[in-house]
Amino acid sequence: GAVVSQHPSRVICKSGTSVKIECRSLDFQATTMFWYRQFPKQSLMLMATSNEGSKATYEQGVEKDKFLINHASLTLSTLTVTSAHPEDSSFYICSARGIGTGVRAEAFFGQGTRLTVV
Amino acid sequence: AQKVTQAQTEISVVEKEDVTLDCVYETRDTTYYLFWYKQPPSGELVFLIRRNSFDEQNEISGRYSWNFQKSTSSFNFTITASQVVDSAVYFCALIPMDSSYKLIFGSGTRLLVRP
Numbered sequence: 001g002a003v004v005s006q007h008p009s010r011v012i013c014k015s016g017t018s019v020k021i022e023c024r025s026l027d028f029q030a031t032t033m034f035w036y037r038q039f040p041k042q043s044l045m046l047m048a049t050s051n052e053g054s055k056a057t058y059e060q061g062v063e064k065d066k067f068l069i070n071h072a073s074l075t076l077s078t079l080t081v082t083s084a085h086p087e088d089s090s091f092y093i094c095s096a097r098g099i100g101t102g103v104r105a106e107a108f109f110g111q112g113t114r115l116t117v118v
Numbered sequence: 119a120q121k122v123t124q125a126q127t128e129i130s131v132v133e134k135e136d137v138t139l140d141c142v143y144e145t146r147d148t149t150y151y152l153f154w155y156k157q158p159p160s161g162e163l164v165f166l167i168r169r170n171s172f173d174e175q176n177e178i179s180g181r182y183s184w185n186f187q188k189s190t191s192s193f194n195f196t197i198t199a200s201q202v203v204d205s206a207v208y209f210c211a212l213i214p215m216d217s218s219y220k221l222i223f224g225s226g227t228r229l230l231v232r233p
Contacts, residue, residue: 032219042227044163044211091161097219107221109155109163 002028004096006110013084013117021079021113023094029074030096034107038091050077084117120214121225130230131200139195139227141210152193153211153221169193200231224229
């Protein structure tokens, strides 16, 4: 399957600082990328959907000013957690869809980023 | 409602036992896709299978098999002769046609295979 690379895999930051997580599609062009959040022993919750060149669509209850998403190119989307607090500590996973694959395609997932805010 | 239910929170089996993970879904769409993913302790999501709503054929891949029953809205996953390496969290997921390709995940089933 296609490869999606997410970086960093782990990050520890101080409360009040911002953290950027990158999601890259390595061997295909991703028109749509999704960002998920997973609390310990819980399922994946969709945070937002980003389409290349346009503003991200956030799910209900997700603060768009806190979780900034940029999808500037067909191979890169970034999630920035601004002014991070300990309650933002979580596992963040991105997934990507390619051009023309539509709903038939499985979502290719990144490896995930474990964020710990101290 | 669009929803995926995995009623089994945790399952523990002894190696070589067969185990079935249940998945029940709800959707008002006649066309949809169902998925199973494996999440090992390392955290990444591993794609296992995709099935569209028009294909009710059961599928077997090695020790894995899937039973899709539209009549009961179920898409169950069986691991035959389980191995310790099968220990992981398994997620069933749904893409209904009206959700802009967004995956709707079940809550996951944690499988522990003991030696």
